[in-house]
Amino acid sequence: MKNEHTDETFLSRWLNNDLTNEELVSFQKTEAFKEYKKIIDATQKFNAPNFNKKEVLEKIHQKISKKKTIKLIPNWMYAAAASVVLLISTVYYITGSTQTFSTSFGEQLALVLPDGSEVLLNSKSSLSYKKSDWFDGKRTLELNGEGYFKVKKGSKFSVNSTNGNVSVLGTQFNVKTNPSYFEVLCYEGSVKVQNKEEIAILTKGLSFRKIEKNSSEKGSFTNTKPNWLDGESSFNNTPLKFVLEELEKQYQIKITTTDIDLNTVFTGAFTNKNLNLALQTISRPLSIQYKINDKVVVLSKK
Amino acid sequence: MSEKKSVCELKVFEELYSEHSKSLYNFAFYKSGNSSQSEDLVQEAFIKMWNNCAKIIFNKAKSFLFTVVNNMFLNQIAHQKVVLNYNLMGGKESTNESPEFLMEEKEFMDKLQNAIADLKEGQREVFLLNRIDKKTYKEIAEMLSISVKAVEKRMQLALKQLREKVGNI
Numbered sequence: 269m270k271n272e273h274t275d276e277t278f279l280s281r282w283l284n285n286d287l288t289n290e291e292l293v294s295f296q297k298t299e300a301f302k303e304y305k306k307i308i309d310a311t312q313k314f315n316a317p318n319f320n321k322k323e324v325l326e327k328i329h330q331k332i333s334k335k336k337t338i339k340l341i342p343n344w345m346y347a348a349a350a351s352v353v354l355l356i357s358t359v360y361y362i363t364g365s366t367q368t369f370s371t372s373f374g375e376q377l378a379l380v381l382p383d384g385s386e387v388l389l390n391s392k393s394s395l396s397y398k399k400s401d402w403f404d405g406k407r408t409l410e411l412n413g414e415g416y417f418k419v420k421k422g423s424k425f426s427v428n429s430t431n432g433n434v435s436v437l438g439t440q441f442n443v444k445t446n447p448s449y450f451e452v453l454c455y456e457g458s459v460k461v462q463n464k465e466e467i468a469i470l471t472k473g474l475s476f477r478k479i480e481k482n483s484s485e486k487g488s489f490t491n492t493k494p495n496w497l498d499g500e501s502s503f504n505n506t507p508l509k510f511v512l513e514e515l516e517k518q519y520q521i522k523i524t525t526t527d528i529d530l531n532t533v534f535t536g537a538f539t540n541k542n543l544n545l546a547l548q549t550i551s552r553p554l555s556i557q558y559k560i561n562d563k564v565v566v567l568s569k570k
Numbered sequence: 571m572s573e574k575k576s577v578c579e580l581k582v583f584e585e586l587y588s589e590h591s592k593s594l595y596n597f598a599f600y601k602s603g604n605s606s607q608s609e610d611l612v613q614e615a616f617i618k619m620w621n622n623c624a625k626i627i628f629n630k631a632k633s634f635l636f637t638v639v640n641n642m643f644l645n646q647i648a649h650q651k652v653v654l655n656y657n658l659m660g661g662k663e664s665t666n667e668s669p670e671f672l673m674e675e676k677e678f679m680d681k682l683q684n685a686i687a688d689l690k691e692g693q694r695e696v697f698l699l700n701r702i703d704k705k706t707y708k709e710i711a712e713m714l715s716i717s718v719k720a721v722e723k724r725m726q727l728a729l730k731q732l733r734e735k736v737g738n739i
Contacts, residue, residue: 308729319592325591
C-alpha cells in the first residue's frame with residue numbers, strides 16, 4: 269500500500285485525475301495525501317503577475333516598424349541616392365573635367381583620345397582637353413610641345429596652341445609647338461594650319477614651320493612617320509638654338525654655349541638614347557666641341 | 571488544419587500574439603521569477619518571429635516562440651545569476667477566517683512560495699504551468715520539446731520536493 273504512490277508518475281497521474289478509483293481511495297487514506305492536497309490547493313491561489321498584453325504589443329509594433337523602415341531605406345533610398353551620385357559624377361566626369369597629360373624629360377606617352385584617335389607625346393610636352401567638348405562632338409585639344417596625331421575620321425579635329433591651330437578631318441600629322449617654334453608635318457590626308465597671320469593647307473609630305481617672328485616656311489619631307497617615334501630627333505635647316513632645346517628636353521640636361529652662333533642651321537638627326545652619340549652628331553658637322561659636366565654640357569668653338 | 575496562414579501577415583501575427591503571449595509570459599515568469607525580464611523575453615520572441623516570419627510555418631509558430639524564450643532565458647542566465655523573487659499573487663482572501671488561521675495560512679503560503687522558488691527551473695516551470703496555467707502535460711511537453719513522460723516525472727519530483735520543504739503544517 270505504501271509503495272503505491274511512489275512509482276515515478278503516480279503523483280502526476282493523481283493531479284491529472286488519471287488514477288483508478290482503487291488507487292485514489294487508498295491514496296486518500298495516507299497522511300501524505302493531506303499534505304499534497306494542501307500544497308496543491310494552496311498553489312491554486314497563486315497567480316502569475318499581470319501581463320501588460322497591450323503595452324508589450326505596442327512595443328513590439330514599434331520595434332517591428334522601426335526594423336521595417338530600416339530595411340526599406342537601403343532597398344530604394346540607397347539605390348536612389350547612389351544613382352543620383354552616379355549621375356552627378358558622370359555628368360561632372362563627362363562635362364566638367366579637363367584631362368591633362370604631360371611627359372617629362374626623355375619620356376614619351378601614347379594616348380587614346382575619347383574618339384579613338386591616337387596621340388604620341390614627345391618629351392617635355394603636355395596635352396589637355398575638355399571632356400565636355402569631346403562629348404559634344406567637338407574634338408579640340410591644347411598642345412604644348414610635340415605630338416604625333418593619328419586622327420580617326422569624323423568631325424573636325426583641332427589642335428590648339430599658342431602659335432596657331434591645326435585642324436583636320438582625319439589624318440596623321442605631327443605638331444611641334446614651343447613658345448617660339450611651331451612646326452606641323454602632315455603624314456597622311458590633309459591638315460589646315462591657321463595662325464594669326466595666315467592659313468595653310470598641308471597635304472601628305474608637306475610641312476609648315478614658323479620660327480619666332482620670321483615668316484613661315486613650307487617644306488616637304490618623305491618620312492612616313494616622325495623620327496622621334498623611333499628614338500631620333502631630326503631637323504631640317506633648323507636653327508641650332510632649337511636643336512639644343514630639343515636635346516635638353518630629351519636628356520634632361522642644361523646646355524651652355526660660348527662663342528657659338530645659335531642661329532646656325534642644322535640638318536640631321538640625333539639619337540634620343542645616347543647623349544655622347546647625340547652630342548657628337550650635332551657638334552662634328554658644326555665644328556663644335558663639347559664637355560659633359562654631370563647635367564651640364566658646355567659647348568664651345570673648336 | 572491545412573489552411574496556410576503566413577506568419578508574415580500582421581493579422582496572423584497579432585492572432586498568434588493574443589493567443590500565446592500570456593502563456594509565454596507566464597512560462598518566462600516561472601523560469602525567471604522576474605516580471606520585467608519576462609516581458610522582455612516575450613517581446614523579443616515575437617520580434618524574432620516577425621523577422622524570421624518567412625521561415626516559420628504557422629503550425630510551428632507556438633513551439634518557435636517557446637523555444638526562443640527558453641533559449642534566450644538560458645543565454646541570459648549564463649551571464650547573470652537570477653535572484654529568484656517570486657511574486658506570485660495570492661488569490662481572493664476570504665474574510666471569514668480567524669486571525670490565527672489567516673496568520674497560519676499566510677505563513678504556509680510564504681513557505682510554499684519559497685519552496686517553489688527553490689525548485690529546479692525545469693520542475694518549477696512544469697509544475698506552475700500545470701497548476702496555475704492549467705496546461706495539460708501534453709501541452710507542456712510540446713512547449714518544452716520534451717516527452718509527456720518527462721513532464722510527468724518532473725511534476726512528481728516537484729510535488730515531492732515541495733512536500734519535503736513545506737512539511738506538515
